Amino acid sequence: MRMSKIVRTATDILYPFIIIFGFYIILHGHLTPGGGFQGGAVVATGTALVLVAYSWKELPGLVSKNLLWFQESGGLLLFIGAGLAAMIIGFPFFYNWLAGSGSIFGTPVAFGPNPGDLNTGGFLPIMNIAVGVEVWGGLVMVLLYLLSALEREERA
Amino acid sequence: MFLNLPYVTVVLLTCLGIAAILFKRNLLKILLGINILESAVNLLIIAIGYREGGVAPIYTLAPSTNMVLPTPQALVLTSIVIGVATSALLLSFSIIIYRKYGTVNVNLIRELRE
Amino acid sequence: MKQIIALITILVFAGSLLMIVTNFQFGVPIKSDMDDYFLKFGQVQTGTNNQCTSVTFDFRGFDTLGESTVLFTAVMGVALMFRRFIRGEDDADE
Numbered sequence: 001m002r003m004s005k006i007v008r009t010a011t012d013i014l015y016p017f018i019i020i021f022g023f024y025i026i027l028h029g030h031l032t033p034g035g036g037f038q039g040g041a042v043v044a045t046g047t048a049l050v051l052v053a054y055s056w057k058e059l060p061g062l063v064s065k066n067l068l069w070f071q072e073s074g075g076l077l078l079f080i081g082a083g084l085a086a087m088i089i090g091f092p093f094f095y096n097w098l099a100g101s102g103s104i105f106g107t108p109v110a111f112g113p114n115p116g117d118l119n120t121g122g123f124l125p126i127m128n129i130a131v132g133v134e135v136w137g138g139l140v141m142v143l144l145y146l147l148s149a150l151e152r153e154e155r156a
Numbered sequence: 157m158f159l160n161l162p163y164v165t166v167v168l169l170t171c172l173g174i175a176a177i178l179f180k181r182n183l184l185k186i187l188l189g190i191n192i193l194e195s196a197v198n199l200l201i202i203a204i205g206y207r208e209g210g211v212a213p214i215y216t217l218a219p220s221t222n223m224v225l226p227t228p229q230a231l232v233l234t235s236i237v238i239g240v241a242t243s244a245l246l247l248s249f250s251i252i253i254y255r256k257y258g259t260v261n262v263n264l265i266r267e268l269r270e
Numbered sequence: 271m272k273q274i275i276a277l278i279t280i281l282v283f284a285g286s287l288l289m290i291v292t293n294f295q296f297g298v299p300i301k302s303d304m305d306d307y308f309l310k311f312g313q314v315q316t317g318t319n320n321q322c323t324s325v326t327f328d329f330r331g332f333d334t335l336g337e338s339t340v341l342f343t344a345v346m347g348v349a350l351m352f353r354r355f356i357r358g359e360d361d362a363d364e
Contacts, residue, residue: 035326171280213321216319226324248351
């Protein structure tokens with residue numbers, strides 16, 4: 001069951017902006033209010049708009065089921081892998097070994113008010129990205145499966 | 157008493173949720189009661205962590221360093237996402253039960269099974 | 271009869287909760303030593319300005335790990351229940 005042409009056109013226009021706003025919230029999670037969970041929920045809202053405007057059976061090129069499964073498991077694996085990488089180097093599990101190291105995301109931060117730098121935070125931005133991708137995949141998968149059950153009920 | 161208004165709201169929401177779970181016979185209304193209970197718990201944790209005149213625990217260029225406690229906010233952050241996931245799981249259970257028994261009334265389901 | 275007992279139980283529960291809650295004072299945390307430590311040293315130790323993120327992912331990383339696992343498990347449960355509808359098969363083949 002597709003919705004009307006007005007809704008579909010508005011979805012096509014709005015979808016990139018919602019996705020980009022969600023990515024902004026995810027990437028700036030260590031500087032501004034936000035983070036992986038909230039940004040992932042925002043991006044999932046954008047994808048849910050696509051799923052509701054089009055039919056879930058057609059799965060318009062913007063959404064792919066296999067890619068969603070890959071996001072769901074890949075996000076969790078990246079999360080655990082970032083924790084395990086500290087053990088390989090020789091630190092305890094989940095030790096923030098990137099913070100203050102001077103490499104990527106490693107600019108040291110002093111105590112007190114400061115304007116904020118994107119290149120800080122150690123492995124927290126990596127964790128934010130992992131959790132954001134996982135929440136995105138998870139929420140859209142739940143919606144996809146519930147919609148499939150709903151459509152089945154209508155046909156019967 | 158009025159200074160404790162958030163805590164009184166927590167008590168009201170808790171009793172509302174438990175009453176919905178105990179008195180309602182519809183599975184969807186029980187699910188709504190569980191969600192209300194969860195909101196009450198979230199509000200309680202947030203209210204415990206509030207500090208008088210505090211700002212959000214984020215360092216910016218603002219000079220104020222009187223901040224609310226960060227740990228309750230982080231706990232509630234994860235709790236909300238868990239709530240969404242469990243709500244989806246319970247809704248799926250409701251759909252399966254409706255398809256098998258043809259009703260979501262708890263009493264009728266119990267009679268049908270025995 | 272059963273409903274009256276449940277109602278009385280809820281009222282007693284609400285009264286005891288109210289008695290507990292009136293001891294709290296809104297705006298003044300009872301114990302805040304751990305959070306003061308997080309606010310003071312979290313910025314230097316984890317390099318983040320957002321202390322919520324530093325608590326969520328660094329100081330309480332195990333908490334978030336378990337939470338991600340719960341999310342994954344819930345999605346797997348939903349997918350297992352509805353997997354045959356999305357493939358378009360009939361449920362007669364089970």
